[in-house]
Amino acid sequence: MTLRPALALLIALTFAGSVPGAHAQDSAAPAGAATTAPAPKYATLPLEPTATEADAAQLSARFLTRFHYDAQPLDDAMSARIYKKYLDQLDGEKVFFTQEDLAKFAPLKTRLDDAIWNKDLSGPFSIFNLYVQRAKERMHYALGLLPKGFDFTKDESYVVDREKADWPKNQAELDNLWRERVKNDWLRLKLAGKDDADIRKTLTKRYNTLLDRIKQLDGEDAFQSFMTAYAETTDPHTDYLGPRLAENFDISMKLSLEGIGAVLQARDEYTQIREIVPGGPAAKSGKLHVGDRIVAIGQDNGPMVDVIGWRLDDVVAKIRGKKDTTVRLEILPADSGPDGKHELVTLVRKKVVVEEQAAKSKVIDVKDGDVSRKIGVIELPTFYADFAARAKGDPNYKSATRDVAKLLTKLKADGVQGVIVDLRNNGGGSLDEANELTGLFIDKGPVVQVRKADGDVEVEGDDQPGLAWSGPMAVLVNRGTASASEIFSAAIQDYGRGLVIGEPTFGKGTVQNLVDLDRFAQTDSEKPQMGELKMTIAEFFRINGGSTQLKGVTPDIQYPKNGDEKDFGESTYDNALPWTQIPPADYKPVADLKAYLPQLTQMHDARVAKSPAWKLMLDQLAQYKKMRDKTTISLNYDKRLAERKELDKIQADFLARRKAIDGDAVPSNPDSTLDDGLNANERSLKSELKAEKEAKDAKDVELDETAHILFDAIGLIQSNPKLAAEVLPYGGKFSERTVAAAPTPAAASAETRTKP
Structure with missing residues (x-):
């Protein structure tokens, strides 16, 4: 399945890319299994807003309606715009909701302003709760299609870009849309040379992984989505940053954090080490390696908490901490199978500089x-x-x-x-x-x-x-x-x-100011509760x-x-x-x-x-534009195979021309340029890092x-x-x-x- 804006929240959880997290140091403690500390409770529906979130929404509205560069009243007209933006945030490709669902939401179209001013967010949360329910239903429906397989002799087509499409009228139309999506997922893998058994296994794992991530959506995700819709309705660069996003934004600005110096990413049910930051505690310890999986985390002498199946930001939150404090990581080494021997690594957190940026x-x-x-x-x-x-x-x-x-x-x-x-x-x-x-x-x-x-x-x-x-x-x-x-x-x-x-x-051409909402709220907690508002306050000119x-x-x-x-x-x-x-x-x-x-x-x-290199760049750019502008694709195997062969010829020509120009600085595996039908996190980390290195080392024509x-x-x-x-x-x-x-x-x- 080609994941586009409609699955933005799921992507954020499933394919979170890389998040700066942790670091490591010598330990004399023996390796051992994780103890049974409780895991976070994920997605018990219905999700409900907290009083703090309601306060944060109203406080944000006060700032936006008084101090924004282009201050606009939060009224029924603004509510209608927020409503549209909120639905686009959740279901921009129109693949979860139906027109029947939207009819149920219609009364909320002009009431979202009242929801914020009256600190009653039940309406926006009801939309999010139905989004979670519908997303779960879609994954179960997709899984139910796999045992039968598909007939690829029919002359069917699939619209790959649904941003401007209408929402399906009813359940039957939605089911047919997802049948086409899953059929396309299957066909991509088939064209890449996978047999039916392998395809069934890959897609079963894919949809179950997405289902698990849907279940991990929580109230903070619901509030973040709604407040993002409100903030971005005022102008494109005003944003609400919940506590999770605010911390990462701060790290991106100062290029440092207090942790262990490891870049982490979610892969299957594990949190995997993607990169070791030079000079950080993890690098200095020599105990952690790229590909290692973190299965449990302990603070100082506290209990080890099993983190298998956790969402990435929850794992990162446990690894980050104040400078000079201790964190213990239970590791499943990169070269070990799921039943491999675990290792225990103890690290002292330090200030880590994120040099990549x-x-x-x-x-x-x-x-x-x-x-x-x-x-x-x-x-x-x-x-x-x-x-x-x-x-x-x-x-x-x-x-x-x-x-x-x-x-x-x-x-x-x-x-x-x-x-x-x-x-x-x-x-x-x-x-x-x-x-x-x-x-x-x-x-x-x-x-x-x-x-x-x-x-x-x-x-x-x-x-x-x-x-x-x-x-x-x-x-x-x-x-x-x-x-x-x-x-x-x-x-x-x-x-x-x-x-x-x-x-x-x-x-x-606009300037934003960060407003720490906790500073203006009478809260006793030292931990950030209300998040930050990144608000447009000025315009700059040459x-x-x-x-x-x-x-x-x-x-x-x-x-x-x-x-x-x-x-x-x-x-x-x-x-x-x-x-x-x-x-x-x-x-x-x-x-x-x-x-x-x-x-x-x-x-x-x-x-x-x-310049042969410049001409190649222009030809590749023309091909990219041609492919990007193609909004509908065939689901007929023979037609897609013919298209695949034509693309193979084009890619082979590009590769031959690159070799003539760059010589050895060309990917060793020509198949790496072809569609393998996999999503990013379904490839091995080794092959992913190799592809990134080859792209980084490629000739920079411009x-x-x-x-x-x-x-x-x-x-x-x-x-x-x-x-x-x-x-x-x-x-x-x-x-x-x-x-x-x-x-x-x-x-x-x-x-x-x-x-x-």
């Missing part, structure tokens, strides 16, 4: 004829900052700007002549970090304008003299470049400081007065669009704020890149026209071309002093100064915590 650098050697140049690359996945450590005056607080400053120092020592800041798929983060990072590449001046709800405009900028890098630079962007990334890219472009290269960006809202940043040299712009980006939201404009800030461009932009564009066009463009720019500058005076910052006469590892402004406000 931290800034990284490398050097690309570009050669053209007899000329070679070193181009530095800084990859920045997010604009992170540890606000709490920074406010406390911790000299080692985590910061994107501090890390990039250090990397620039290293790149200069390596002798690079140009620097690329790679912001592809950087969804944003701290507005302050975007401001400070820009300051590493300009001397002094405004970076961004921020307009609040009252219309007041504040100009934020860099007031520290000096550049960490004064040479040629480029910013590489794509559709996933958003928010704080767009602030940085736009400022670099407006100043003429460097080239912006790639696809038009996301188009998010220093030239334009906005990135909706339009994003248009690159100076554009690469082909990836085809997702109709489904991904600010312009795809029906409630996005409009594009507006304000007067420009008082700034002066430091260079005029138009002096050599036409030459660079011409050289780029000539090079990619002759980055290589960006390095060549910068290579060309350096060549033009070196050969023409007059041109150099126009395109280099400050006329090429600015003497580079030593810049501290990071500026130390006043403690950052929560307004800087932005995410698209």
